Amino acid sequence: MNRTDDKRTEAKPDLIIGRNAVSEAVNSGRELDTLLLMRGTQNPALLRLASMAKEKGAVVKEVDSKKLDYMCGGANHQGVAAFVAVHEYSSVDDILAFAEEKGEALFIVICDEIEDPHNLGAIIRTAECAGVHGIIIPKRRSAALNFTVGKTSAGALEYMRVARVSNLVSTIEDLKQRGVWVYGADMNGESYKKIDFSGATALVIGNEGKGLGKLVREKCDVIVSLPMKGNINSLNASVAAGILMYEISSKR
Numbered sequence: 710m711n712r713t714d715d716k717r718t719e720a721k722p723d724l725i726i727g728r729n730a731v732s733e734a735v736n737s738g739r740e741l742d743t744l745l746l747m748r749g750t751q752n753p754a755l756l757r758l759a760s761m762a763k764e765k766g767a768v769v770k771e772v773d774s775k776k777l778d779y780m781c782g783g784a785n786h787q788g789v790a791a792f793v794a795v796h797e798y799s800s801v802d803d804i805l806a807f808a809e810e811k812g813e814a815l816f817i818v819i820c821d822e823i824e825d826p827h828n829l830g831a832i833i834r835t836a837e838c839a840g841v842h843g844i845i846i847p848k849r850r851s852a853a854l855n856f857t858v859g860k861t862s863a864g865a866l867e868y869m870r871v872a873r874v875s876n877l878v879s880t881i882e883d884l885k886q887r888g889v890w891v892y893g894a895d896m897n898g899e900s901y902k903k904i905d906f907s908g909a910t911a912l913v914i915g916n917e918g919k920g921l922g923k924l925v926r927e928k929c930d931v932i933v934s935l936p937m938k939g940n941i942n943s944l945n946a947s948v949a950a951g952i953l954m955y956e957i958s959s960k961r
Contacts, residue, residue, distance in 0.1 A: 723795055723856040724780070728787045732758055740794040741767035742853035745780065747788035748773050755789050762791065766798075766873070768848055795859040799870035801880060804843030805887070807870060811842070814961060815889055815909040818954065819845045821877060821925050822916040823946060826852040830861025831947035832914065837865035839954040840961075844871045845880060881928045884911055891929045894953055895921050896942060898932030901953055906960040914950045 725734050744762040748771040759769045781790055808815040818841050823829050829852040836844055859866045874880045881891055893913040915921035
């Protein structure tokens with residue numbers, strides 16, 4: 710193996726390549742984040758495999774053959790590859806049950822399309838230290854529980870419940886019906902120092918570039934902001950999340 714191949718392997722340790730390997734992963738019940746299917750394939754076995762993966766919660770993406778070649782480092786992928794989760798996903802109900810078992814008011818962090826795996830990993834790390842009961846991420850347009858997220862979390866992923874949902878808006882609505890107050894982090898909101906945060910709480914952190922999505926923002930009970938005293942008007946998503954998580958923790 711040359712140096713280039715070694716770097717590619719090290720960079721994608723969560724990528725399974727080839728029809729047999731992916732098929733075994735699906736059949737064994739291993740958690741898949743994303744199945745990559747070569748665009749335009751008419752192979753019945755591959756289409757059936759993609760359908761099975763989708764039924765089990767994986768996101769199926771069609772990619773052109775050149776991109777698939779590149780992502781697989783030139784290995785013989787046979788038209789299919791899959792990213793596996795480095796940790797099993799939980800459900801929202803698992804998170805709620807965990808808080809109830811501990812006898813604590815629910816504390817959830819919702820990541821609204823956090824795309825950088827380093828940010829998601831850093832949020833998971835801080836969340837575990839701040840007493841968060843669980844994290845919710847969307848299935849699409851979000852970093853998944855890949856190798857980079859696990860490494861950046863510095864081991865915290867082993868202890869943090871992460872649920873992946875199809876629709877954040879409906880999930881937020883369901884949480885509100887259960888008595889959870891939802892606080893969105895964004896500009897032009899109330900100062901975070903003025904908020905109580907004592908009851909069941911969900912903190913929503915928006916996308917690194919776009920912030921909170923329109924529909925998600927509308928579902929929030931309160932928009933909270935951090936004071937900006939410098940020349941720029943925003944913080945890195947994981948830094949802002951960390952400040953707010955510890956503020957919430959201090960009020961509980």
